[in-house]
Amino acid sequence: MQLQATIKDMVIDYELIHRDVKNPRLEFKEGKLYLIVPHAHKDHEMIIHRHRRWIYNRYSRMQKLKDITRDVELVAERSVQELKEIVHSFIEKTGQELAVEPKRTGFRRMRTKWGSCSSKGNLNFNSYMRHLPDNMIEYIVFHEMVHLIELNHSQRFWNHIQKRFPDYKEYENMLAAYWSLIHDRYVAQSL
Template sequence: MSKIKIRDIEVKYHVFHRKVKYARLEIKNGELNLILPLEIDDYQILIDKHEKWIHQKISRIKRLKNESQKRKLDFSRGRESFRNLVTVLVDEISGDMGLDVNHITLRKMKTRWGSCSTQGNITINTRLRYLPENLIRYVVHHEICHLRVRNHSKEYWDLVAVTYPNYQLLEEELAIYWFLVKDLD
């Protein structure tokens, strides 16, 4: 692991050489990963080209981590209570939207709060149980909206905004809470 300075932020980074056609950047756990084709060693050009993007992403992560220190998790909601809450919310929201959910699964997920399959199955991250109920309701609504629009296009966000015109704030709040729950269970 090495460090570089991007504007005012010190960034830890790792260089990985793989059998890939194009170089790419990714940020995981607040660190920059440079994935390079086997024959390329000069990665500074890639860093310079994407300096603004790197700075924005790392700055956002730092801000979200700081904000997470102001939040508290709710450990009072048990597994069965959470399952019942999700079931009630799925029934209510899907009924209101005139959509059918095939099956509900609760499981620990590494990178997301929930998902929706093409078969109409909704999966909800069990770590969501520690969050305020309004965020649980929003995630369930978000996934049910995917029964109508599969991607995160403008059409999709317009559908979400019918019920949650402030969805950007809720998305930000979920990102903040992620730093509190990512290592639980």
């Protein structure tokens, strides 16, 4: 059932879905809000009210990403092999800068992240990165290489990032915007 909620200055459309679930939950998927509740659940508006701050913040962020995506363009003509060469050059440069080296580097399609670093020192990168401009690829490589020093997202981790990328929050926002475009254009098509 399609419904609307007014939170502060926004009217937010959402879909109410009754399912065989124990507990109600809220989800944002592909820019849309879903409220999933047990079949017998009656007071869905209370859930919206109770989580209005979270909904508002998530929805606001999505709207900002939509605005950003109007100004970004994906790289269309880069092969995965070309991506690998770019990533390896950034790994070499960053490795010298941070005095670290990954044990192994892999590439695969990922649905939820740009890269990962294992506790064994192996790096994996999302092959969809081939659609990103070089400066975004460099940021992702640096981010994953810092994980060879700090395996979590602690304040120490972000301090390392900030030394090289003082505007790292802007990079994070841009990556979210790029992911939105890549998801719509490539990932959703392959599901």
